[in-house]
Amino acid sequence: MIWVTWRQFRAQALTVLVLLAAAAIGFLVTGLRMHHSYAADLAACASLHACDGATPAARALGAQLSLLQRSYEPMFELLQLLVIAVPALIGIFWGAPLIGRELETGTHQLAWNQTVTRTRWLAVKLTVVGVAAIATAAIFSWLLTWWAGPLDHLNGNRWAAMTFASRDIVPLGYAAFAFTLGTTLGLLLRRTLPAMAITLAVFIAIQMLVPTLIRPHLLPSTTTTFPINQASTSQFHGFSGSQTDFHFDLPTPRGAWLISQPPVKNSSGQVVRIEDYSDCFPGQDGGGQGDDPDLDQIGACLAENNLHETVTYQPASHYWPLQWMEAGIFLVLAGALAGTCFWWIRRRQN
Known part of the structure; x- marks a missing residue:
């Protein structure tokens, strides 16, 4: 055979x-x-x-x-x-x-x-x-x-x-x-x-x-919240904004997988806009245009408003566990499909 x-x-x-x-x-x-x-x-x-x-x-x-x-x-x-x-x-x-x-x-x-x-x-x-x-x-x-x-x-x-x-x-x-x-x-x-x-x-x-619905949730991710003030913005890597919200590019550990980075929110959990704090964004027009902003200056200006931003990521140490888990899931599915073949071919009449 x-x-x-x-x-x-x-x-x-x-x-x-x-x-x-x-x-x-x-x-x-x-x-x-x-x-x-x-x-x-x-x-x-x-x-x-x-x-x-x-x-x-x-x-x-x-x-x-x-x-x-x-x-x-x-x-x-x-x-x-x-x-x-x-x-x-x-x-x-x-x-x-x-x-x-x-x-x-x-x-x-x-x-x-x-x-x-x-x-x-x-x-x-x-x-x-x-x-x-x-x-x-x-x-x-x-x-x-x-x-x-x-x-x-x-x-x-x-x-x-x-x-x-x-x-x-x-x-x-x-x-x-x-x-x-x-x-x-x-x-x-x-x-x-x-x-x-x-x-x-x-x-x-x-x-x-x-990659979007299964892999990020196979292992618990890490979520870190950063207050928006002069001390924290000194760690940030960049800034972008639009008419509806704005983001800081938050730091993550080397080799980590960034899963989500929602926009800046207030203490009530509501997304805030640049126009709500226009005095803190000189040279910005609500669309992220203009010269590179001074993040320390922006952080110092926003500090008294109790704003925050969160970042969710998978640490670099999860790479191999996720590799094994994802491969294992599809090997188990392959075994289940093979079992279906054996079950079907046994019950099938000529």
Whole structure:
């Protein structure tokens, strides 16, 4: 049965091996060049103690690192999208046709009339192709995680939706889920094309909903409230305002994931506007225009009004727990879908 499954799957497997080899060469050639440039610039920064220092040489090296980041940015975005698309392609082209095509063409009747039971037939197919799917996603994820290491360090943000979903172990969970989703839909619908289309639609919906509705709430977040006064505004990084509200760019720990930063509110919890305190915002027209404001001056002026702003974030230490939790959730969902396949194929009449 394993030999038969391999014979049916070998064209897809060989295609993926060729693509993996080509991707590995591309990652290796561009990655080694980028890592070398990054290491050389970082070593020069260490000798100057900081790339954002005040000396002309330090500023020049900081600008060089920024140029390195910008030069690889288009490729960075494209490769992230590629790794995110790998589980979807696995679900579409490996999962949906795995059983759906057999039922659609009627070849399952030949298999089911042999000595091999339906359960064993399904188990071998799911195991062989499923392991290949997870291994493929793992290789692509490892290649991108290594390749993008310098850029991730320069960006200082591993939490962006595309970054988190394309790094480390999360793609493995997505690959297992997409594969079993496509297989289950092919089994239930008995048609390959509808199963492929629904698999793609569900996967896109998950990629849109998980970063905003599920991932931020898997672990308790940290919320910090800052009073608006001269002492606190000295820690703020910036300011923006509109006709309806205004924000200060509040500090968070290094590597943290900023989840929410509501506008400034008064002691009653109501959002306040710039025009309510126009004397404290010289040069501002209610739309965030004008010269950069003096935050210390604004803070001193607003101090007596008992205003505050909050920031909610996931600390950097939650990165790996969230990686494991999200991957685990989709592996459990994949197991549930596989169980549905076994239950359905047992009760199904020929």
